[in-house]
Amino acid sequence: MMRLGQLAQQSGWRRRVRARILALPRGTTQEDQRMMARAIELAHAAGARGEVPVGAVIYRAGVILGEASNDREASADPTGHAEVVALRRAAITHGGWRLNNCSIAVTLEPCPMCAGALVNARIARLVYGARDPKAGAVDTLYDLCRDVRLNHRMSVIGGVMRQPCAQLLTDFFRARRQAKRGAATRPSAGA
Numbered sequence: 001m002m003r004l005g006q007l008a009q010q011s012g013w014r015r016r017v018r019a020r021i022l023a024l025p026r027g028t029t030q031e032d033q034r035m036m037a038r039a040i041e042l043a044h045a046a047g048a049r050g051e052v053p054v055g056a057v058i059y060r061a062g063v064i065l066g067e068a069s070n071d072r073e074a075s076a077d078p079t080g081h082a083e084v085v086a087l088r089r090a091a092i093t094h095g096g097w098r099l100n101n102c103s104i105a106v107t108l109e110p111c112p113m114c115a116g117a118l119v120n121a122r123i124a125r126l127v128y129g130a131r132d133p134k135a136g137a138v139d140t141l142y143d144l145c146r147d148v149r150l151n152h153r154m155s156v157i158g159g160v161m162r163q164p165c166a167q168l169l170t171d172f173f174r175a176r177r178q179a180k181r182g183a184a185t186r187p188s189a190g191a
């Protein structure tokens with residue numbers, strides 16, 4: 001009986017460890033997790049300001065070189081995606097545009113513009129959270145970060161902390177739809 005109990009306990013422990021490993025894509029480091037948690041904070045802050053909630057952090061050897069939230073509305077800049085703004089800041093910190101040996105953690109799969117910017121910046125590793133079915137240029141619609149025809153490629157880990165990253169976006173767009181519907185049904189001030 002003792003043996004059976006011990007066995008059950010052990011298999012329960014193994015199951016939990018296995019579930020944890022399965023939840024984290026292969027190659028994810030503790031540093032990646034920490035940086036993604038920070039990117040989620042930045043995404044959350046963007047959402048609170050009425051920007052699509054996406055956050056990005058560029059790091060090397062545990063040090064953050066640049067971080068940003070999506071800033072497109074406030075800056076009225078079509079290139080104001082979190083990745084591009086974070087790249088600009090990281091390049092200033094680093095003192096040059098070549099960000100080799102750097103990783104980026106971003107809550108959403110990069111779009112073609114951002115994936116292209118990561119290639120141009122010579123980023124070594126891309127870690128992203130949720131997939132983007134409408135603009136994803138890394139796994140979903142294109143594979144710009146590993147295209148052998150381009151002069152630089154990087155390693156990619158997708159799906160890191162995917163659930164909270166995707167939830168932020170789902171909640172944001174739901175709230176926006178509800179606000180629009182509310183505005184449509186509200187009588188106008190002049191009526």
Ligand SMILES: [Zn+2]
Nearest residue numbers: 081110111114
């Ligand atoms: Zn983008």
